[in-house]
Amino acid sequence: MKNKRLLIIFSAIVVMLAIPLIAMQFTDSVNWKMADFVMMGLLLAGTGLLCEFVLRKVKKAKYRLMICAAIILLFLLIWAELAVGIFGTPFAGS
Numbered sequence: 001m002k003n004k005r006l007l008i009i010f011s012a013i014v015v016m017l018a019i020p021l022i023a024m025q026f027t028d029s030v031n032w033k034m035a036d037f038v039m040m041g042l043l044l045a046g047t048g049l050l051c052e053f054v055l056r057k058v059k060k061a062k063y064r065l066m067i068c069a070a071i072i073l074l075f076l077l078i079w080a081e082l083a084v085g086i087f088g089t090p091f092a093g094s
Contacts, residue, residue, distance in 0.1 A: 005055070009048035017041055039082065047075040 017037055023030040051068045058064045080086050 005052060013044045047071055
């Protein structure tokens with residue numbers, strides 16, 4: 001079961017990265033470079049693997065949920081910063 005979850009995580013990452021790749025074929029509105037795909041792949045993989053680690057190591061369901069929610073919130077904040085620079089850090093090119 002544990003290895004099946006890892007397969008699901010990595011399959012979901014491939015599917016999510018395929019969406020902008022396919023969109024780039026049909027519109028000029030989506031303009032990702034290779035670095036964008038690599039960064040999003042790393043963010044998604046890191047988030048998925050951290051949540052998987054929490055699911056394997058933390059025993060109480062309440063703590064699992066809180067820790068995974070915090071990991072996902074951190075992912076969303078980093079993603080928003082890299083996408084549009086909402087905090088004005090140098091990572092977003094501000």
